[in-house]
Amino acid sequence: MVLFYRGNRVECPVCSSKFSSFLPYGRTNPRPNALCPNCLALERHRLMWLYLKEKTNFFTASYKLLHVAPEHCFIPRFEALPNLDYITADIESPLA
Ligand SMILES: [Zn+2]
Structure with a gap:
């Protein structure tokens, strides 16, 4: 699956992996470009990671x-x- 999405259009800040796009995610109406193929982070996880990294001393x-x-x-x-x-x-x- 990861190889199928090989590319560098998007980058997951959680795992620092780059892909052509993220995977669609959602049961009834899947959102495109939502799930990281490597670490399975969703949009909210990537936002939370960036917030912790950029706006707090969490790390x-x-x-x-x-x-x-x-x-x-x-x-x-x-x-x-x-x-x-x-x-x-x-x-x-x-x-x-
Ligand atoms: Zn990831």
């Missing part, structure tokens, strides 16, 4: 973070941040 200051209903695209990246004391929680997801 440098020490924080204790309880991530409820964690998004798959963020878990390994937040776990790798040495400044975070990071834990996840969810009622059903085995990811947390």
